[in-house]
Amino acid sequence: MTITLNHTIVPARNKEAAARLFAQIFGLDFEGGSDHFAPVRVNSTLTFLFDDSASFQSCHYAFHVSDAEFDAILHRVQDAGVAYGSAPWNIDDGMLNDWNGGRGVYFKNPDGHVLELMTAPR
Template sequence: MSIRLDHIIVPARDKKTSAEFLARILGLETKPQFGPFIPVTTGNGVTLDFMDSDDFRQHHCAFLVPAAEWDAIFARIEESGARYYANPDGSGEGEINTRDGGRGVYFDDPSGHAMEVLTVPYGGWS
């Protein structure tokens, strides 16, 4: 069996708010709470397990999304009122990027994590 990422734990000020926010933006659903976690599962089976915490550093999660779904995802980011920006350092506020011939944008979740959606992986398609 090849090694695969199964899940990551994402600390949040309010796990329910953060999990529901990300699920809504990506067009996914939250799963029922499991222990202290509220999971959001991506299309490739990786689960983000949101857990309440008051002490954490900012995380960054990037999601490769189909170009056909980009407009709907970006519209939900704008509708949410979340701060979004073109670059990982937070510059280019209110803008998207077009690196590697695709589209990408960073946005803040309710706990201050930097989420990213992009249509082309870094370096382009091989």
């Protein structure tokens, strides 16, 4: 069986600002909002559809990336002044983890969603 996640809706206080920041940090393109969503294509099979919402719980989004992508994204996180850390419970310790033989890091976006990067999948 082949199952591919095609899209997911990401709640935000300001969908276009959230989409723009996500695209900037991840080195992706944001081409503007559509009728209802502010879409950011993550890769050929996955799109994040940012949507305005007045109330929502924070979510966790984890990304398996190459070493080069990890370095580039982490550099943009640091340049943006976003706190980062080695674990969900240490999200601002300024350190990385080495779980599963790779590197990992966690950070929050302005809406409180936790974003995780890992170079070795779980």
